[in-house]
Amino acid sequence: MLLPLAWKNIWRNKLRSAVIITAIALGLMCGLTAAAIYINIGTQMVSSTITTGISHLQISNPKFLIDREVNNFVPNAEVIAKRIDSLPQVAAAAPRMLVNGMASSPQTALGVQITGIIAEREKNLTSIASSLLEGNYFEEPWVNQVVIGQELARHLDLDLGSRIVFTFVDVNGELTGSAFRICGIFRTASTQFDRSTVYVKARELGQLLETGMRFQQVAVLFTTLRAADTSLNQIQKIVPEMELQTWRQLAPQLDFMSSSMSLIMYIFLGVILLTLSFGIINTMLMVVLERKREFGMLMAVGMGHKLLFFLVTLETVILSISGAAIGMFLAFILISTLNVTGINLAALSSGLREFGIAEVLYPSLPLTMYPAVGGMVFITAVLSAIYPALRALRLRPAEALRNI
Amino acid sequence: MAVIQALNLTKVYNESEVPVRALHNINFEVTDGEFTAIVGPSGSGKSTLLHILGGLDRPSEGKVTVGGVNLNLLSSTKLIEFRLFNIGFVFQAFNLIPVLTARENVEFIMLLQKRSAQERIKRGQELLDAVGLSNRADHRPVQLSGGEQQRVAVARALASRPKFVLADEPTANLDSKAAGNLLSIMSDLNKKLGTVFLFSTHDERVIHRARRVITLRDGEIESDKNNSR
Incomplete structure:
Protein backbone atom coordinates (compact mmCIF):
# COMPACT_ATOMS: atom_id res chain seq x y z
CA MET A 1 0.00 0.00 0.00
CA ILE A 50 42.86 10.61 -38.00
CA THR A 51 41.30 10.25 -41.43
CA THR A 52 42.51 13.52 -42.89
CA GLY A 53 46.06 13.55 -41.73
CA ILE A 54 47.76 11.66 -38.98
CA SER A 55 46.16 8.19 -39.33
CA HIS A 56 46.21 5.82 -36.36
CA LEU A 57 49.90 5.12 -36.52
CA GLN A 58 52.96 6.67 -38.11
CA ILE A 59 56.16 4.69 -38.63
CA SER A 60 59.24 6.88 -38.98
CA ASN A 61 62.97 6.69 -38.83
CA PRO A 62 63.86 7.85 -35.27
CA LYS A 63 66.36 10.32 -36.74
CA PHE A 64 63.63 11.92 -38.84
CA LEU A 65 61.67 12.73 -35.70
CA ILE A 66 64.67 14.62 -34.31
CA ASP A 67 65.85 16.20 -37.53
CA ARG A 68 63.41 16.37 -40.42
CA GLU A 69 66.08 15.79 -43.05
CA VAL A 70 64.72 14.07 -46.14
CA ASN A 71 67.50 11.47 -46.10
CA ASN A 72 66.18 9.95 -42.85
CA PHE A 73 64.16 7.28 -44.64
CA VAL A 74 62.12 4.30 -43.57
CA PRO A 75 64.01 1.49 -45.32
CA ASN A 76 61.87 -0.50 -47.75
CA ALA A 77 58.86 1.62 -46.89
CA GLU A 78 56.75 0.35 -49.80
CA VAL A 79 57.36 -3.30 -48.88
CA ILE A 80 56.67 -2.61 -45.21
CA ALA A 81 53.45 -0.77 -46.09
CA LYS A 82 52.24 -3.69 -48.19
CA ARG A 83 53.05 -6.17 -45.43
CA ILE A 84 51.23 -4.14 -42.81
CA ASP A 85 48.34 -3.55 -45.18
CA SER A 86 47.85 -7.31 -45.40
CA LEU A 87 47.14 -7.62 -41.65
CA PRO A 88 43.43 -8.25 -40.97
CA GLN A 89 43.05 -5.43 -38.45
CA VAL A 90 44.57 -2.88 -40.83
CA ALA A 91 42.29 -0.90 -43.15
CA ALA A 92 45.11 0.72 -45.12
CA ALA A 93 48.82 1.46 -44.99
CA ALA A 94 50.80 3.70 -47.31
CA PRO A 95 54.25 5.28 -47.52
CA ARG A 96 54.67 9.03 -47.57
CA MET A 97 57.39 11.48 -48.50
CA LEU A 98 57.43 14.49 -46.25
CA VAL A 99 59.17 17.77 -46.82
CA ASN A 100 58.58 21.26 -45.58
CA GLY A 101 58.67 23.97 -48.17
CA MET A 102 57.30 27.23 -49.41
CA ALA A 103 54.21 27.45 -51.61
CA SER A 104 54.16 30.56 -53.79
CA SER A 105 51.69 32.19 -56.11
CA PRO A 106 52.15 35.42 -58.04
CA GLN A 107 50.48 37.19 -55.11
CA THR A 108 52.04 35.69 -51.97
CA ALA A 109 53.74 32.71 -50.33
CA LEU A 110 53.07 30.41 -47.39
CA GLY A 111 54.93 27.64 -45.60
CA VAL A 112 53.44 24.17 -46.18
CA GLN A 113 54.11 20.50 -45.68
CA ILE A 114 54.47 18.83 -49.06
CA THR A 115 53.38 15.20 -48.88
CA GLY A 116 54.46 12.89 -51.63
CA ILE A 117 52.03 10.00 -51.98
CA ILE A 118 51.16 6.99 -54.04
CA ALA A 119 47.64 8.16 -54.88
CA GLU A 120 45.95 4.79 -55.19
CA ARG A 121 47.35 3.72 -51.77
CA GLU A 122 46.78 7.03 -50.01
CA LYS A 123 43.20 7.12 -51.24
CA ASN A 124 42.35 4.29 -48.85
CA LEU A 125 44.21 5.91 -45.99
CA THR A 126 42.76 9.41 -45.86
CA SER A 127 39.47 11.08 -46.67
CA ILE A 128 41.09 13.74 -48.85
CA ALA A 129 39.82 12.17 -52.10
CA SER A 130 36.27 12.33 -50.79
CA SER A 131 36.74 15.86 -49.45
CA LEU A 132 37.39 17.44 -52.83
CA LEU A 133 35.33 20.52 -53.55
CA GLU A 134 36.67 20.91 -57.07
CA GLY A 135 38.74 18.90 -59.52
CA ASN A 136 39.90 15.33 -59.00
CA TYR A 137 42.44 13.18 -57.20
CA PHE A 138 45.46 13.04 -59.55
CA GLU A 139 43.43 11.99 -62.58
CA GLU A 140 44.65 14.68 -64.98
CA PRO A 141 46.98 13.73 -67.87
CA TRP A 142 49.61 16.33 -67.10
CA VAL A 143 52.70 16.01 -64.85
CA ASN A 144 53.27 17.85 -61.57
CA GLN A 145 49.70 17.66 -60.32
CA VAL A 146 48.97 18.94 -56.81
CA VAL A 147 45.96 18.70 -54.54
CA ILE A 148 45.71 21.61 -52.09
CA GLY A 149 43.32 22.77 -49.41
CA GLN A 150 40.66 25.42 -49.92
CA GLU A 151 42.23 27.67 -47.32
CA LEU A 152 45.60 27.61 -49.05
CA ALA A 153 43.97 28.28 -52.43
CA ARG A 154 42.11 31.23 -50.92
CA HIS A 155 45.23 32.53 -49.19
CA LEU A 156 47.35 32.30 -52.34
CA ASP A 157 44.44 33.44 -54.51
CA LEU A 158 44.59 30.35 -56.71
CA ASP A 159 41.93 28.36 -58.54
CA LEU A 160 41.66 24.90 -60.01
CA GLY A 161 44.22 24.58 -62.83
CA SER A 162 46.35 27.46 -61.47
CA ARG A 163 50.08 27.01 -61.18
CA ILE A 164 51.73 26.98 -57.79
CA VAL A 165 55.47 26.95 -57.14
CA PHE A 166 57.01 24.87 -54.34
CA THR A 167 60.54 25.47 -53.12
CA PHE A 168 62.31 23.20 -50.66
CA VAL A 169 65.69 21.72 -49.79
CA ASP A 170 66.68 18.48 -51.56
CA VAL A 171 68.70 15.55 -50.24
CA ASN A 172 71.94 17.40 -51.01
CA GLY A 173 70.94 20.44 -49.04
CA GLU A 174 70.40 22.45 -52.18
CA LEU A 175 67.39 24.70 -52.62
CA THR A 176 65.18 23.30 -55.34
CA GLY A 177 61.64 23.62 -56.52
CA SER A 178 59.16 23.31 -59.30
CA ALA A 179 55.84 24.56 -60.55
CA PHE A 180 52.80 22.34 -60.05
CA ARG A 181 49.28 22.70 -61.39
CA ILE A 182 46.28 22.35 -59.10
CA CYS A 183 44.18 19.33 -60.07
CA GLY A 184 42.03 19.25 -56.93
CA ILE A 185 40.97 21.48 -54.02
CA PHE A 186 39.84 19.82 -50.83
CA ARG A 187 38.13 21.03 -47.70
CA THR A 188 38.30 19.14 -44.42
CA ALA A 189 36.91 19.95 -40.95
CA SER A 190 40.17 21.75 -40.12
CA THR A 191 41.10 25.05 -41.72
CA GLN A 192 44.54 24.75 -40.23
CA PHE A 193 45.11 21.46 -42.06
CA ASP A 194 43.65 22.85 -45.30
CA ARG A 195 46.08 25.79 -45.15
CA SER A 196 49.23 23.84 -44.46
CA THR A 197 49.12 20.50 -46.29
CA VAL A 198 49.48 19.74 -50.00
CA TYR A 199 49.66 16.41 -51.81
CA VAL A 200 51.79 15.62 -54.82
CA LYS A 201 52.78 12.37 -56.49
CA ALA A 202 55.67 10.68 -54.70
CA ARG A 203 57.48 9.85 -57.94
CA GLU A 204 57.60 13.53 -58.98
CA LEU A 205 58.57 14.74 -55.51
CA GLY A 206 61.24 12.04 -55.25
CA GLN A 207 62.81 13.25 -58.49
CA LEU A 208 62.95 16.81 -57.22
CA LEU A 209 64.38 15.69 -53.87
CA GLU A 210 66.77 13.32 -55.70
CA THR A 211 65.73 10.54 -53.33
CA GLY A 212 63.81 8.42 -55.80
CA MET A 213 61.02 6.31 -54.30
CA ARG A 214 62.28 6.47 -50.76
CA PHE A 215 59.89 7.53 -48.03
CA GLN A 216 60.13 9.22 -44.63
CA GLN A 217 56.97 7.71 -43.18
CA VAL A 218 54.54 4.82 -43.37
CA ALA A 219 51.07 5.74 -42.19
CA VAL A 220 48.65 3.06 -40.97
CA LEU A 221 44.88 3.16 -40.58
CA PHE A 222 43.32 0.37 -38.50
CA THR A 223 39.79 -0.90 -38.74
CA THR A 224 38.95 0.30 -35.22
CA LEU A 225 40.44 2.49 -32.49
CA ARG A 226 40.71 -0.60 -30.31
CA ALA A 227 42.72 -2.41 -32.95
CA ALA A 228 45.00 0.62 -33.14
CA ASP A 229 45.66 0.35 -29.41
CA THR A 230 46.28 -3.38 -29.35
CA SER A 231 48.40 -3.91 -32.47
CA LEU A 232 51.48 -1.91 -31.58
CA ASN A 233 53.66 -4.85 -30.57
CA GLN A 234 52.80 -6.72 -33.74
CA ILE A 235 53.74 -3.72 -35.91
CA GLN A 236 56.89 -3.03 -33.91
CA LYS A 237 58.09 -6.57 -34.67
CA ILE A 238 57.79 -5.83 -38.39
CA VAL A 239 59.85 -2.62 -38.08
CA PRO A 240 62.04 -3.13 -34.98
CA GLU A 241 64.41 -0.25 -35.83
CA MET A 242 61.70 2.30 -36.53
CA GLU A 243 59.83 4.61 -34.22
CA LEU A 244 56.06 4.12 -33.86
CA GLN A 245 53.85 7.07 -33.02
CA THR A 246 50.22 6.45 -32.26
CA TRP A 247 47.49 9.00 -32.85
CA ARG A 248 47.32 9.41 -29.07
CA GLN A 249 50.96 10.56 -29.04
CA LEU A 250 50.58 12.67 -32.15
CA ALA A 251 47.43 14.43 -30.91
CA PRO A 252 47.51 14.18 -27.09
CA GLN A 253 44.71 16.75 -26.72
CA LEU A 254 42.43 14.50 -28.74
CA MET B 1 -8.80 -4.93 36.16
CA ALA B 2 -6.94 -1.62 35.58
CA VAL B 3 -6.23 -0.97 31.92
CA ILE B 4 -4.59 2.40 32.59
CA GLN B 5 -2.94 3.63 35.77
CA ALA B 6 -1.82 7.22 36.20
CA LEU B 7 0.44 7.68 39.22
CA ASN B 8 1.46 11.12 40.45
CA LEU B 9 1.50 12.56 36.95
CA THR B 10 3.00 16.01 36.66
CA LYS B 11 3.79 17.84 33.44
CA VAL B 12 5.71 21.10 33.31
CA TYR B 13 6.43 22.85 30.02
CA ASN B 14 9.75 24.69 30.06
CA GLU B 15 9.46 26.09 26.55
CA SER B 16 9.05 29.71 27.72
CA GLU B 17 10.99 31.68 30.31
CA VAL B 18 8.35 30.93 32.91
CA PRO B 19 7.72 27.18 33.33
CA VAL B 20 4.07 26.27 32.78
CA ARG B 21 2.63 23.53 34.95
CA ALA B 22 0.01 21.75 32.85
CA LEU B 23 -0.65 18.81 35.18
CA HIS B 24 -0.01 18.32 38.85
CA ASN B 25 -0.09 15.10 40.81
CA ILE B 26 -2.74 13.27 38.79
CA ASN B 27 -3.75 9.84 40.09
CA PHE B 28 -6.48 7.60 38.72
CA GLU B 29 -7.20 4.24 37.19
CA VAL B 30 -9.30 3.23 34.23
CA THR B 31 -10.67 -0.29 34.27
CA ASP B 32 -12.05 -2.64 31.61
CA GLY B 33 -15.08 -1.46 29.67
CA GLU B 34 -15.10 2.12 30.92
CA PHE B 35 -16.64 4.97 28.89
CA THR B 36 -15.02 7.92 30.61
CA ALA B 37 -14.97 11.64 29.92
CA ILE B 38 -12.22 13.97 31.04
CA VAL B 39 -13.78 17.38 31.27
CA GLY B 40 -12.73 20.84 32.21
CA PRO B 41 -12.36 24.32 30.81
CA SER B 42 -9.81 25.20 28.11
CA GLY B 43 -6.28 25.09 29.49
CA SER B 44 -7.20 22.72 32.30
CA GLY B 45 -4.82 20.05 30.96
CA LYS B 46 -7.24 17.64 29.26
CA SER B 47 -5.30 17.24 26.02
CA THR B 48 -1.96 17.08 27.83
CA LEU B 49 -3.29 14.28 30.04
CA LEU B 50 -4.61 12.34 27.02
CA HIS B 51 -1.29 12.75 25.19
CA ILE B 52 0.61 11.39 28.18
CA LEU B 53 -1.84 8.52 28.70
CA GLY B 54 -1.49 7.71 24.97
CA GLY B 55 2.30 7.75 25.03
CA LEU B 56 2.48 10.76 22.72
CA ASP B 57 4.21 12.82 25.39
CA ARG B 58 6.16 11.98 28.53
CA PRO B 59 5.37 13.23 32.03
CA SER B 60 7.83 15.41 33.92
CA GLU B 61 7.13 13.30 36.99
CA GLY B 62 5.09 10.21 37.78
CA LYS B 63 4.28 7.30 35.52
CA VAL B 64 1.62 5.77 33.30
CA THR B 65 1.13 2.04 33.02
CA VAL B 66 -1.00 0.51 30.32
CA GLY B 67 -1.85 -3.17 30.80
CA GLY B 68 0.97 -3.31 33.34
CA VAL B 69 3.57 -1.78 31.00
CA ASN B 70 5.30 1.36 32.33
CA LEU B 71 5.36 3.71 29.32
CA ASN B 72 8.26 5.69 30.86
CA LEU B 73 10.53 2.71 30.35
CA LEU B 74 9.86 2.35 26.62
CA SER B 75 12.18 3.89 24.05
CA SER B 76 10.66 6.13 21.37
CA THR B 77 10.69 3.27 18.88
CA LYS B 78 9.14 0.80 21.33
CA LEU B 79 6.57 3.40 22.31
CA ILE B 80 5.46 3.79 18.67
CA GLU B 81 5.11 0.02 18.39
CA PHE B 82 3.24 -0.09 21.70
CA ARG B 83 0.80 2.55 20.50
CA LEU B 84 0.25 0.63 17.28
CA PHE B 85 -0.91 -2.51 19.05
CA ASN B 86 -2.49 -1.11 22.22
CA ILE B 87 -3.94 2.36 21.77
CA GLY B 88 -6.47 3.79 19.33
CA PHE B 89 -6.69 7.52 18.67
CA VAL B 90 -9.54 9.77 17.57
CA PHE B 91 -8.53 13.38 17.01
CA GLN B 92 -10.58 16.55 17.06
CA ALA B 93 -9.70 17.37 13.44
CA PHE B 94 -10.37 13.81 12.18
CA ASN B 95 -6.83 13.53 10.76
CA LEU B 96 -7.57 10.94 8.12
CA ILE B 97 -5.13 10.39 5.29
CA PRO B 98 -6.71 12.56 2.59
CA VAL B 99 -5.59 10.53 -0.43
CA LEU B 100 -6.97 7.23 0.87
CA THR B 101 -10.58 6.09 0.84
CA ALA B 102 -12.49 5.40 4.06
CA ARG B 103 -11.79 1.68 3.66
CA GLU B 104 -8.07 2.26 3.02
CA ASN B 105 -7.81 4.58 6.04
CA VAL B 106 -9.23 1.85 8.28
CA GLU B 107 -7.05 -0.85 6.71
CA PHE B 108 -3.90 1.29 6.91
CA ILE B 109 -3.44 0.66 10.65
CA MET B 110 -3.70 -3.09 10.10
CA LEU B 111 -1.18 -2.77 7.29
CA LEU B 112 1.24 -1.18 9.76
CA GLN B 113 0.55 -4.15 12.02
CA LYS B 114 1.45 -6.43 9.08
CA ARG B 115 -1.90 -8.21 9.19
CA SER B 116 -2.84 -10.34 6.18
CA ALA B 117 -4.79 -8.79 3.32
CA GLN B 118 -7.68 -11.13 4.02
CA GLU B 119 -7.89 -10.05 7.67
CA ARG B 120 -7.57 -6.38 6.74
CA ILE B 121 -10.42 -6.54 4.26
CA LYS B 122 -12.69 -8.53 6.61
CA ARG B 123 -12.11 -6.38 9.69
CA GLY B 124 -12.20 -3.17 7.68
CA GLN B 125 -15.61 -4.09 6.33
CA GLU B 126 -16.88 -5.09 9.79
CA LEU B 127 -15.80 -1.80 11.32
CA LEU B 128 -17.25 0.29 8.50
CA ASP B 129 -20.50 -1.63 8.96
CA ALA B 130 -20.33 -0.94 12.68
CA VAL B 131 -20.02 2.81 12.17
CA GLY B 132 -22.66 2.74 9.43
CA LEU B 133 -20.39 3.69 6.54
CA SER B 134 -20.18 0.56 4.41
CA ASN B 135 -21.92 2.43 1.59
CA ARG B 136 -19.31 5.22 1.77
CA ALA B 137 -16.29 2.92 2.02
CA ASP B 138 -14.79 3.96 -1.29
CA HIS B 139 -15.12 7.69 -0.71
CA ARG B 140 -12.16 9.82 0.18
CA PRO B 141 -12.32 12.10 3.28
CA VAL B 142 -13.00 15.19 1.20
CA GLN B 143 -16.14 13.48 -0.13
CA LEU B 144 -17.41 12.74 3.40
CA SER B 145 -19.14 15.02 5.90
CA GLY B 146 -17.42 15.90 9.20
CA GLY B 147 -19.53 13.39 11.09
CA GLU B 148 -18.75 10.65 8.57
CA GLN B 149 -15.04 11.43 8.72
CA GLN B 150 -15.09 11.15 12.51
CA ARG B 151 -16.90 7.81 12.25
CA VAL B 152 -14.15 6.59 9.91
CA ALA B 153 -11.64 7.82 12.52
CA VAL B 154 -13.41 5.73 15.18
CA ALA B 155 -13.34 2.67 12.90
CA ARG B 156 -9.64 3.30 12.28
CA ALA B 157 -8.97 3.62 16.01
CA LEU B 158 -10.58 0.25 16.62
CA ALA B 159 -8.93 -1.46 13.65
CA SER B 160 -5.80 -2.32 15.61
CA ARG B 161 -7.85 -4.07 18.35
CA PRO B 162 -6.51 -1.62 20.98
CA LYS B 163 -6.80 -1.94 24.74
CA PHE B 164 -8.36 1.51 24.79
CA VAL B 165 -9.31 4.41 22.55
CA LEU B 166 -8.30 7.98 23.36
CA ALA B 167 -10.51 10.60 21.80
CA ASP B 168 -9.43 14.23 22.02
CA GLU B 169 -12.50 16.48 21.74
CA PRO B 170 -14.09 14.12 19.18
CA THR B 171 -17.31 16.12 18.79
CA ALA B 172 -15.82 19.60 18.82
CA ASN B 173 -16.06 20.02 15.04
CA LEU B 174 -19.44 18.33 14.63
CA ASP B 175 -23.01 19.61 14.61
CA SER B 176 -25.50 18.30 17.20
CA LYS B 177 -26.89 15.54 15.04
CA ALA B 178 -23.53 14.23 13.91
CA ALA B 179 -22.15 14.47 17.46
CA GLY B 180 -25.11 12.53 18.86
CA ASN B 181 -24.75 9.91 16.16
CA LEU B 182 -21.02 9.53 16.84
CA LEU B 183 -21.56 9.21 20.59
CA SER B 184 -24.16 6.52 20.06
CA ILE B 185 -21.78 4.57 17.87
CA MET B 186 -18.90 4.93 20.35
CA SER B 187 -21.14 3.93 23.22
CA ASP B 188 -22.47 0.90 21.33
CA LEU B 189 -18.96 -0.24 20.38
CA ASN B 190 -17.86 0.21 23.97
CA LYS B 191 -20.64 -2.06 25.13
CA LYS B 192 -20.36 -4.53 22.28
CA LEU B 193 -16.57 -4.87 22.11
CA GLY B 194 -15.71 -3.93 25.68
CA THR B 195 -13.08 -1.49 24.42
CA VAL B 196 -12.30 1.30 26.88
CA PHE B 197 -13.12 4.80 25.57
CA LEU B 198 -11.47 7.74 27.25
CA PHE B 199 -12.19 11.16 25.82
CA SER B 200 -11.54 14.74 26.64
CA THR B 201 -14.38 17.15 26.08
CA HIS B 202 -16.26 20.16 27.28
CA ASP B 203 -19.27 19.19 25.21
CA GLU B 204 -22.26 18.71 27.53
CA ARG B 205 -23.73 16.07 25.19
CA VAL B 206 -20.64 13.92 25.61
CA ILE B 207 -20.47 14.48 29.35
CA HIS B 208 -24.08 13.42 29.60
CA ARG B 209 -23.39 10.12 27.79
CA ALA B 210 -20.24 9.24 29.77
CA ARG B 211 -20.48 6.74 32.58
CA ARG B 212 -17.59 8.28 34.50
CA VAL B 213 -16.54 11.91 34.49
CA ILE B 214 -13.14 13.15 35.63
CA THR B 215 -13.04 16.92 35.98
CA LEU B 216 -9.76 18.77 35.68
CA ARG B 217 -9.10 22.32 36.76
CA ASP B 218 -5.73 24.04 36.55
CA GLY B 219 -3.99 20.71 35.94
CA GLU B 220 -5.42 18.93 38.93
CA ILE B 221 -8.31 16.53 39.35
CA GLU B 222 -11.18 18.50 40.80
CA SER B 223 -13.61 15.60 40.84
CA ASP B 224 -13.88 11.99 39.69
CA LYS B 225 -17.38 10.52 39.83
CA ASN B 226 -19.67 8.06 38.15
CA ASN B 227 -22.35 9.61 36.02
CA SER B 228 -25.82 8.79 37.20
CA ARG B 229 -28.23 9.10 34.27
Missing part, protein backbone atom coordinates in the same frame (compact mmCIF):
# COMPACT_ATOMS: atom_id res chain seq x y z
CA LEU A 2 2.98 2.33 0.54
CA LEU A 3 3.76 2.62 -3.16
CA PRO A 4 0.21 3.64 -4.17
CA LEU A 5 0.07 5.90 -1.11
CA ALA A 6 3.32 7.60 -2.13
CA TRP A 7 2.09 7.98 -5.70
CA LYS A 8 -1.20 9.51 -4.55
CA ASN A 9 0.62 11.82 -2.14
CA ILE A 10 2.73 13.19 -4.97
CA TRP A 11 -0.38 14.31 -6.82
CA ARG A 12 -1.93 16.07 -3.84
CA ASN A 13 -0.38 19.26 -5.12
CA LYS A 14 -0.46 18.72 -8.86
CA LEU A 15 1.07 22.05 -9.85
CA ARG A 16 4.04 21.75 -7.51
CA SER A 17 4.78 18.17 -8.53
CA ALA A 18 4.36 19.05 -12.21
CA VAL A 19 6.81 21.93 -11.83
CA ILE A 20 9.55 19.83 -10.25
CA ILE A 21 8.97 16.92 -12.66
CA THR A 22 9.16 19.35 -15.58
CA ALA A 23 12.34 20.89 -14.17
CA ILE A 24 13.97 17.47 -13.85
CA ALA A 25 12.73 16.40 -17.30
CA LEU A 26 13.95 19.56 -19.03
CA GLY A 27 17.23 19.57 -17.11
CA LEU A 28 17.98 16.00 -18.11
CA MET A 29 16.77 16.43 -21.67
CA CYS A 30 19.04 19.45 -22.17
CA GLY A 31 21.91 17.80 -20.30
CA LEU A 32 21.74 14.58 -22.30
CA THR A 33 21.36 16.43 -25.60
CA ALA A 34 24.34 18.63 -24.75
CA ALA A 35 26.28 15.49 -23.83
CA ALA A 36 25.34 13.92 -27.15
CA ILE A 37 26.52 17.04 -29.01
CA TYR A 38 29.77 17.14 -27.06
CA ILE A 39 30.41 13.45 -27.70
CA ASN A 40 29.75 13.99 -31.41
CA ILE A 41 32.16 16.95 -31.49
CA GLY A 42 34.81 14.84 -29.77
CA THR A 43 34.23 11.86 -32.02
CA GLN A 44 34.29 14.06 -35.12
CA MET A 45 37.50 15.77 -34.05
CA VAL A 46 39.23 12.45 -33.41
CA SER A 47 37.85 10.88 -36.56
CA SER A 48 38.61 13.82 -38.86
CA THR A 49 42.11 14.28 -37.46
CA ASP A 255 43.53 11.47 -26.74
CA PHE A 256 42.58 13.32 -23.55
CA MET A 257 39.27 14.34 -25.07
CA SER A 258 38.51 10.82 -26.25
CA SER A 259 39.44 9.05 -23.02
CA SER A 260 37.85 11.59 -20.69
CA MET A 261 34.72 12.25 -22.76
CA SER A 262 32.45 9.92 -20.77
CA LEU A 263 33.86 11.04 -17.43
CA ILE A 264 33.38 14.70 -18.34
CA MET A 265 29.81 13.95 -19.43
CA TYR A 266 29.00 12.21 -16.17
CA ILE A 267 30.49 15.14 -14.22
CA PHE A 268 28.45 17.54 -16.36
CA LEU A 269 25.25 15.59 -15.74
CA GLY A 270 26.19 15.27 -12.07
CA VAL A 271 26.36 19.07 -11.81
CA ILE A 272 22.92 19.33 -13.44
CA LEU A 273 21.54 16.77 -10.98
CA LEU A 274 23.20 18.56 -8.06
CA THR A 275 21.41 21.75 -9.09
CA LEU A 276 18.14 19.87 -9.48
CA SER A 277 18.61 18.23 -6.09
CA PHE A 278 18.18 21.62 -4.40
CA GLY A 279 14.81 21.94 -6.13
CA ILE A 280 13.87 18.45 -5.01
CA ILE A 281 14.96 19.13 -1.42
CA ASN A 282 12.99 22.39 -1.40
CA THR A 283 9.87 20.67 -2.73
CA MET A 284 10.07 17.82 -0.24
CA LEU A 285 10.73 20.22 2.64
CA MET A 286 7.53 22.06 1.71
CA VAL A 287 5.75 18.71 1.61
CA VAL A 288 6.98 17.80 5.09
CA LEU A 289 6.07 21.19 6.57
CA GLU A 290 2.63 21.13 4.97
CA ARG A 291 1.95 17.61 6.20
CA LYS A 292 3.35 18.13 9.70
CA ARG A 293 0.01 17.28 11.25
CA GLU A 294 -0.44 14.19 9.08
CA PHE A 295 3.03 12.90 9.90
CA GLY A 296 2.33 13.58 13.58
CA MET A 297 -0.88 11.56 13.27
CA LEU A 298 0.93 8.73 11.46
CA MET A 299 3.53 8.52 14.22
CA ALA A 300 0.78 8.75 16.85
CA VAL A 301 -1.13 5.80 15.45
CA GLY A 302 2.00 3.71 15.16
CA MET A 303 3.94 4.38 12.00
CA GLY A 304 7.58 3.75 12.86
CA HIS A 305 10.47 6.05 12.05
CA LYS A 306 11.87 3.69 9.41
CA LEU A 307 8.57 3.46 7.60
CA LEU A 308 8.01 7.21 7.70
CA PHE A 309 11.55 7.78 6.40
CA PHE A 310 10.86 5.24 3.68
CA LEU A 311 7.57 6.93 2.73
CA VAL A 312 9.21 10.37 2.31
CA THR A 313 12.11 8.80 0.39
CA LEU A 314 9.74 6.82 -1.81
CA GLU A 315 7.78 9.96 -2.68
CA THR A 316 11.03 11.75 -3.55
CA VAL A 317 12.28 8.86 -5.67
CA ILE A 318 8.99 8.52 -7.56
CA LEU A 319 8.91 12.27 -8.19
CA SER A 320 12.50 12.29 -9.45
CA ILE A 321 12.32 9.10 -11.48
CA SER A 322 9.10 10.30 -13.15
CA GLY A 323 10.90 13.48 -14.23
CA ALA A 324 13.96 11.50 -15.28
CA ALA A 325 11.94 9.01 -17.33
CA ILE A 326 10.19 11.83 -19.19
CA GLY A 327 13.48 13.71 -19.61
CA MET A 328 15.34 10.67 -20.94
CA PHE A 329 12.49 9.80 -23.30
CA LEU A 330 12.43 13.36 -24.67
CA ALA A 331 16.22 13.36 -24.92
CA PHE A 332 16.15 10.07 -26.82
CA ILE A 333 13.58 11.43 -29.30
CA LEU A 334 15.45 14.72 -29.70
CA ILE A 335 18.88 13.13 -30.09
CA SER A 336 17.55 10.51 -32.53
CA THR A 337 15.92 13.26 -34.61
CA LEU A 338 19.02 15.47 -34.59
CA ASN A 339 21.14 12.45 -35.45
CA VAL A 340 19.18 12.17 -38.69
CA THR A 341 18.65 15.85 -39.50
CA GLY A 342 21.97 17.09 -38.10
CA ILE A 343 22.60 20.46 -36.48
CA ASN A 344 23.83 22.87 -39.09
CA LEU A 345 26.25 25.35 -37.56
CA ALA A 346 27.22 26.99 -40.85
CA ALA A 347 27.03 30.42 -39.23
CA LEU A 348 29.85 29.37 -36.88
CA SER A 349 31.65 27.43 -39.58
CA SER A 350 34.93 29.33 -39.71
CA GLY A 351 35.36 29.29 -35.94
CA LEU A 352 34.49 25.62 -35.63
CA ARG A 353 36.78 24.54 -38.46
CA GLU A 354 39.74 26.24 -36.76
CA PHE A 355 39.26 23.53 -34.11
CA GLY A 356 38.68 20.76 -36.62
CA ILE A 357 34.93 20.58 -35.99
CA ALA A 358 32.59 20.03 -38.93
CA GLU A 359 29.76 22.44 -39.75
CA VAL A 360 27.09 19.82 -39.31
CA LEU A 361 26.90 17.92 -36.03
CA TYR A 362 25.10 14.59 -35.66
CA PRO A 363 24.57 14.10 -31.90
CA SER A 364 24.53 10.56 -30.62
CA LEU A 365 24.60 9.08 -27.15
CA PRO A 366 25.63 5.54 -26.22
CA LEU A 367 22.54 3.65 -25.03
CA THR A 368 24.47 2.55 -21.94
CA MET A 369 24.38 6.15 -20.73
CA TYR A 370 20.60 6.09 -20.19
CA PRO A 371 20.50 3.45 -17.42
CA ALA A 372 23.63 5.01 -15.91
CA VAL A 373 21.90 8.41 -15.77
CA GLY A 374 18.79 6.70 -14.36
CA GLY A 375 20.99 5.33 -11.59
CA MET A 376 22.46 8.79 -10.96
CA VAL A 377 18.94 10.25 -10.67
CA PHE A 378 17.97 7.49 -8.22
CA ILE A 379 20.99 8.21 -6.04
CA THR A 380 20.32 11.97 -6.25
CA ALA A 381 16.70 11.37 -5.20
CA VAL A 382 17.65 9.22 -2.23
CA LEU A 383 20.27 11.74 -1.08
CA SER A 384 17.82 14.62 -1.59
CA ALA A 385 15.22 12.81 0.50
CA ILE A 386 17.47 12.45 3.53
CA TYR A 387 17.14 15.98 4.93
CA PRO A 388 13.36 16.35 4.44
CA ALA A 389 12.83 12.83 5.81
CA LEU A 390 14.94 13.61 8.87
CA ARG A 391 12.88 16.77 9.38
CA ALA A 392 9.76 14.60 9.33
CA LEU A 393 11.28 12.22 11.89
CA ARG A 394 12.17 15.12 14.20
CA LEU A 395 8.48 15.92 14.60
CA ARG A 396 7.02 14.95 17.94
CA PRO A 397 3.49 13.62 17.52
CA ALA A 398 2.01 15.55 20.44
CA GLU A 399 3.47 18.84 19.19
CA ALA A 400 2.62 18.17 15.55
CA LEU A 401 -1.00 17.49 16.48
CA ARG A 402 -1.22 20.40 18.95
CA ASN A 403 0.52 23.14 16.99
CA ILE A 404 -1.69 23.18 13.93
